Amino acid sequence: MITLRGLTKRYGEKTVVDGLTFAVEPGKVTGFLGPNGAGKSTTMRMTLGLDAPNDGEVRIDGKRYEDLRFPLREVGALLEAKALHPGRSAGKHLLAMARSNGIPASRVDEVLATVGLSDVAGKRAGTFSLGMGQRLGIAGALLGDPGVLMFDEPVNGLDPDGVRWVRHLMRSLAEEGRTVFVSSHLMSEMQLTADRLVVIGKGKLLADAPVDEFIAGNSRTSVAVRVPAPAELHALEQRLHALGATTEADQGELVVHDLPIHLVGDAVHELGIRVHGLTERTASLEQAYMELTASSVEYGTGVAA
Numbered sequence: 331m332i333t334l335r336g337l338t339k340r341y342g343e344k345t346v347v348d349g350l351t352f353a354v355e356p357g358k359v360t361g362f363l364g365p366n367g368a369g370k371s372t373t374m375r376m377t378l379g380l381d382a383p384n385d386g387e388v389r390i391d392g393k394r395y396e397d398l399r400f401p402l403r404e405v406g407a408l409l410e411a412k413a414l415h416p417g418r419s420a421g422k423h424l425l426a427m428a429r430s431n432g433i434p435a436s437r438v439d440e441v442l443a444t445v446g447l448s449d450v451a452g453k454r455a456g457t458f459s460l461g462m463g464q465r466l467g468i469a470g471a472l473l474g475d476p477g478v479l480m481f482d483e484p485v486n487g488l489d490p491d492g493v494r495w496v497r498h499l500m501r502s503l504a505e506e507g508r509t510v511f512v513s514s515h516l517m518s519e520m521q522l523t524a525d526r527l528v529v530i531g532k533g534k535l536l537a538d539a540p541v542d543e544f545i546a547g548n549s550r551t552s553v554a555v556r557v558p559a560p561a562e563l564h565a566l567e568q569r570l571h572a573l574g575a576t577t578e579a580d581q582g583e584l585v586v587h588d589l590p591i592h593l594v595g596d597a598v599h600e601l602g603i604r605v606h607g608l609t610e611r612t613a614s615l616e617q618a619y620m621e622l623t624a625s626s627v628e629y630g631t632g633v634a635a
């Protein structure tokens with residue numbers, strides 16, 4: 331379990347992490363989302379004692395990182411991939427980490443196998459591709475068999491096969507009862523991987539909720555109707571507006587907001603008009619995320635999706 335209470339970090343005049351209070355629970359994958367510069371990495375760095383908070387605190391299973399005798403056995407993290415000695419082999423790199431934390435050397439081969447790097451254990455880490463570097467970073471996080479794991483953008487640089495592999499790994503780590511905290515900008519991937527989401531913007535907490543609840547609470551489901559005759563389409567639009575719905579045209583379909591699908595169907599039936607399609611459009615995590623963070627984007631382009 332990771333617990334944050336009023337966690338705050340300032341750089342000069344700027345407050346980059348602003349009073350964050352939330353808990354990351356065991357047995358779940360918790361996604362950590364926010365626009366560029368929202369403060370995700372800074373929060374993770376403070377959790378690992380790499381940055382000192384100006385205010386508030388963060389604890390791992392009730393303890394401060396600094397007080398952990400063998401930190402790698404309690405919390406494993408992938409922050410910046412490739413933050414390692416480029417001349418050292420993958421195996422030696424992990425062995426050095428293991429030694430410093432009283433972890434048996436046999437774990438090195440185990441985690442190399444888990445991440446699929448056994449064949450390149452003797453190769454210098456500096457020659458690794460971005461994806462191999464990510465896998466090595468993940469191996470390092472798993473080395474101490476910790477109960478808490480943090481991953482900052484773990485699928486960055488991975489091919490589709492690697493992305494799937496990370497998804498399954500995260501899920502299985504959570505199913506083993508571990509606390510899994512993972513940041514990502516890939517919303518479709520987060521929708522598949524996470525149970526819960528913590529969303530921040532400009533350092534402040536915007537949401538802390540199960541994925542389904544987050545999507546339902548931050549988006550509108552809509553109904554798309556395809557009406558071939560323009561006169562009938564107009565009549566339907568008027569009827570729907572009278573029922574309190576709002577509508578918009580999208581790629582030959584009438585998209586209806588704020589009215590459940592059965593009432594849209596009833597309106598069609600009552601007017602006796604011909605339709606070529608009536609479908610519910612459920613929102614994606616990406617849509618919900620964009621709605622929520624629209625006002626928190628620091629470096630936006632102003633281009634709507």
Ligand SMILES: Nc1ncnc2c1ncn2[C@@H]1O[C@H](COP(=O)(O)OP(=O)(O)OP(=O)(O)O)[C@@H](O)[C@H]1O
Binds near residue numbers: 368369372
């Ligand atoms: N050492 C530092 N000195 C000054 N400002 C910093 C420092 N580290 C981070 N910042 C600033 O803090 C803010 C938060 O950065 P952080 O990297 O935590 O965001 P992030 O949410 O991880 O972003 P991204 O999604 O782009 O990785 C940014 O405005 C960044 O410029």
